[in-house]
Amino acid sequence: MRHVSDLLTGEQRAGVIKTVRDSNPDMTEDMAGRIVDEATKFVVAAACFPAVPLAPSRVVDEGWHALIVHTRLHEELCEQHGRFVQHSPGYDPTHYDPEVLERTRAVIEEAGYSVDDELWRGPQDGLVSVAANCQHAPRCAIRPMPKPEPPVS
Template identity: 60%
Template sequence: MLITDDQFASCRTTVMDANPDMTATMAGRIVDEGIKFVAACSHNPGLGLAPSRIVDEGWHALILHTATYAELCERLGGTFVHHHPEYDPTNYDPSILDRSREKIGELGWEADPELWGPPSDETLVSVAAKCQHAPDCAIRPMPKPEPPNHP
């Protein structure tokens, strides 16, 4: 387990607060995908992964819980995954989402296919997040800083 049940519930509530008509089940699915995405980024620094707009909503909720997010990044090996918001749906690049889902799969999880669609796909759920990370703003995690070498 990467975050506690209480931390998960709090993040799920944040998603529901931002999206008042959303069910707890859907909000939980979105947080789950946000966690998977952060894990994929942490294990693949420099690859340039990006979430779907729906998954980004779960990532936002995690980030708003700063202590939970910092602990999550630390558990994943210390690579802090920074968020660089940008929204320009004309920059949508399906190959980045495909690569992100592939990296999630390599960690032993299945990416929820309903939540990884294009920015225009709101048939399943509409979210408040307006970020679309692709291709110029794909996420590139920063490695854990190394202590300086002193003679």
């Protein structure tokens, strides 16, 4: 099995963990580290397997947001593994699709990484509270959420 330490230096990982904790001051450093690790694995899997629609869990997405703030690191990580992985924020819990999380976990494992299953639960799980209000569409991690249509009078 591969490890995140093969992807990020200790200094890079610490910087992204700090970004997660800045947005989530009550979160432990250990939990923030686990979230960053899963987000890093997700980005690598999405870059390596562009034809497969993937999406992070809401908790893992918090780590992806932090990784994106480190723009050079995010860009280099994507380029080293195939392609740039775009993020299109949006939140609608009705878009939750357990199959996309199952598929994403499977692709992360196919890329050679173990998965921290506890962080790949549905958006309403509540095990880990995160600041980001983001849930990706069921068909693709890189698709903007449709805006609700105004009511017709």
